[in-house]
Amino acid sequence: MICDKRRAANFLRCVALDMIDIANSGHQGIVLGMADVMTVLWSDHLNFQKQHSNRDRFVLSAGHGSALLYSTLYCMEEIDRKDLYTFRKIHSNLPGHPEKDDLVEVSTGPLGQGIAWAIGMAKAEQLKNMDYFTYVLASDGDLMEGISHEACSLAGKWKLNKLIVFWDDNEITIDGSTELSRSDQIPMTFKSYNWNVIEIDGHNIGEIDLAILSAKKSDKPTLIRCKTIIGRGSKYEKSEKIHGKILDKEDINEMKRNYCMEYTDFMTPPDIKCFWNNVIERNNGYFTNKNDENNVKANNRSEKNANFENDIKNNINTTNEKMKNEKYYKVSESISHLLEKDISTREASGIVLKNLSERHNDIVFGSADLGISTNTMIDENYISFGVREHGMTAITGGITLSGLKGCCATFFVFTDYARPAIRMAALMKIPMIFIATHDSVSVGEDGPTHQPIEHLESFRVMPNLNVFRPSNGLEVAWAWEQALHSELPSILVLSRQKIKRINSEEEIKSAYTIKKFHRKIHNISHNYTVKIIGTGSEVELAxxxxxxxxxxxxxxxIDVISMISTNLFDKEERFEALECDLLVCIELSNSHIWYKYRQYAKDILVLGVQNFGFSGKAKDIMNHLGFTPENICKEISKKLSL
Structure with a gap:
């Protein structure tokens, strides 16, 4: 028997259904609905080789269809047969939703995230003139999420013609028909975004193939509308019930009989094995030719471009090698005099970013329509994302995933719009950098809608995320260097207002004594050691x-301590630096997190902001909240019974 694509697709269906049945958990509907598209794409078009910088990227934005991806990778001999039995089990290589590894480009599951991160990958290909396509499988739900439209609007603006999205248009969501919640015309919407739109029968092998060929020739990104039947071939087809696991063993066996599919223990039938071996051979031939082409180009390109190609050759692995060299991203000493002035930390960040970007062509940055306010609109490399914080953050993450250093910016309070993408970056340990300015109630007249209160604490408790709040220009430079060399994502929380720089001869660390007020004390029975911690603008107040x-x-x-990063300080475990009679923590933020340091001092005084702010002059707000030297002095004196 000679295997055709229809039979190969049915085998993907069966393998995925068996995995879900063994796990007693998973999503069967998309497996049955999109197997034909996956088969055509992977067999004839997608060029995949782990970690090759010019491999095509595939993103399963509809992450609930993971069993379909894993069955495809199994046929491509990228997954061991024994792993299929561990689907959705703890510590498995095949988790319930795809998680980033050598085979999975990006973790997906929260709908809309995958397509936005994929647009970042396509943008990176365009920025650095690389040579790969980015393919996305998206569901109806993906295209309902706002982030997908933020990102897709930008993709059309940027003419990312090597981006191809397969829309699994089965007209079903978990609640039922999409008519319950949608009246918009997605094809018309995407055409208005400057996309190429192709509409096909998602179960017609020939139409799928022709659509991909056409999309590859387009000068725009392409949306391929695949009209499919959810749960196709099962007794629950076209029903929302088939979204999750509902088919039992007998149902699956009946479908196998209908497919004329006989196998046990996930053993691939010989004809299907031959089919996928031919696909693997095609893949290997493509990359052999690609490597030969690259060798020829390397002999002809300029030294600068050759160095850059060498920099990104191994994608994010190369970036990790850079990060091991703590001096790779180093702020030039020639700008130190600019950073030693009384300036806002956002202004200092702009000076540092400009200095770094002039010497490193792998740093990519932009903002959500706040380039001047966040001091990121510093040269022609600036990316204008428009007012799209969520899409901007995911796209920047995708850019970083592609081996570049992605940085993006907005006001700190507007990170609420970006939080899901920041969380995904933390989950995947993607070392992107987020610049968050206008960091406290000191924003002033714009009022409580623009004054972050709970944000610092909420990000500090997020796993795998560095949070920096520097108090002067030199600390800003230090924070940038730490972030650029980190293997984790980072947020630089920066002030709008100028901050008086406190001269210090101490080495800058995550937390360090920026000023000591010591004197010899004679013949006084009650002597006290006080340590006052401040972050950002509150160091001046301390x-x-x-x-x-x-x-x-x-x-x-008294020691005044500048705590730039509680996250790094806690990892360093230098808690003896906090030992004293009274530890005072001052921060214009929700303050609960500071009580974790109570155990290292005899007593603690925490001064924070527990309610939303006010509209008014920053000085008046500070006075109203009691954040003045006089009031804090009274609180400390009272605590020490002085």
Missing amino acids: YETASLLMKKHENLN
């Missing part, structure tokens, strides 16, 4: 408070 305390009381020794 300094002024300490100065006032020293004038009022003779029995105090």
Whole structure:
């Protein structure tokens, strides 16, 4: 028997159904609906070789269809047969929704995320003139999420013609028909985004193939509308019931008989094995030719371009090698005099970013229509994302996944729009950098809608995320260097207002004593050691408070500590630096997180903001909230019974 694509697709269906049945968990509807598209795409078009910089990218934005992806990778001999039995089990290589690894480009599951991250990958290909296509399988639900439209609008604007999205248009969501919640015309919407739109029968092998060939020739990104039947071939086809697991063993065996599919223990029938071996041979031949072409080009390109190609050759692995060299991304000492002034930390960040981007062509940056306000609109490499925080963040993550250093910016309070994509970056440990300015109630007149309160604490408790809040220009430079060399995503939380720089001879660390107020104390029975922690603009307040305390009381020794990153400080476990009689923590933010340091001091005083802010002059707001040297001095004196 000679295997054709129809039979190969049916085998994908059967393998995926068996995996779901063994796990007693999974999503059967998409498996049965999109197997034909997956077979045509992977057998004739997609060129895949792990970690090759010019491999085609495939993103399963409809992450619930993971069993279909895994069955395809099994046929491509990228997954061991024994792993199929572990689907959806703890510590399995085949988790319930795809998680980033050598075979999976990006973790997906939250609908809309995958397509937006994929657009970042396509943007990276365009920015650096690489040579790969980005393919996406998206569901009806993906195209309902707002993030997909933020990102797809940009993809059309940028003419990402090597981006091809397969829309699994089965007109079903979990609640039922899509008519329950949608009246818009998706093809017309995408045409308005400047996309090429092709409409096909998603079960017609010939139409699928011709659509892909046509999409590859387009000068725009392409949406291929695949009219499919959810749960095709099962007794629950066209029903929302088939979204999750509902078919039992007998149902699956009946479908296998209908497919004339006989196999046991996931053993691939010989004819289907031959089919996929031919696909693997085609793949290998493509990359052999591609490597030969690259060798010829390498002999003809300029030294600078050759160096860049070498930089990104191994994709994100190369970026990790750079990160091991702590001096690779180093802020030039020639700008130190600019950073030693009394300036806002957002201004300092702009100076640092400009210095770094002039010397490193792998740093890509932009903002959500706030380039001037966030000090990121510094040269012609700036990307204008428009007012699209969520899409911007996911796209920047996709750019970073493609071996570049992606940075994006907005006001700190608007990270609420970006949080799901930031969480995905943390989950995958993607070392993108987020610049968040206008960091506290000191924003002033714009009022509580623009004043972040709970944001610092919420990001500090997110796993795998570095949070930096520097208090001066030199600390900003230090934070940038830490972020660029980190293997984790980072957020730089920066001030709108100018901050008085406190001269310090101490080495900058995650937390360090920026100023000591010590004197010899004689013949006083009650002597106290006080340590005042501040972050960002509150370091200046801590300094002024300490100065006032020293004038009022003779029995105090005070250290002012700048805590740039609680995350890094906690990892370093330098908690002895906090030992004292009274630990004072000052931050214009929700303050609960600071109580974790209570155990290292005899007593603690935490001063934070527990409610939303006010519209008014920053100084008036600070006075109203009690964030003045005089008031804090009173609180400390009261705590020490002075």
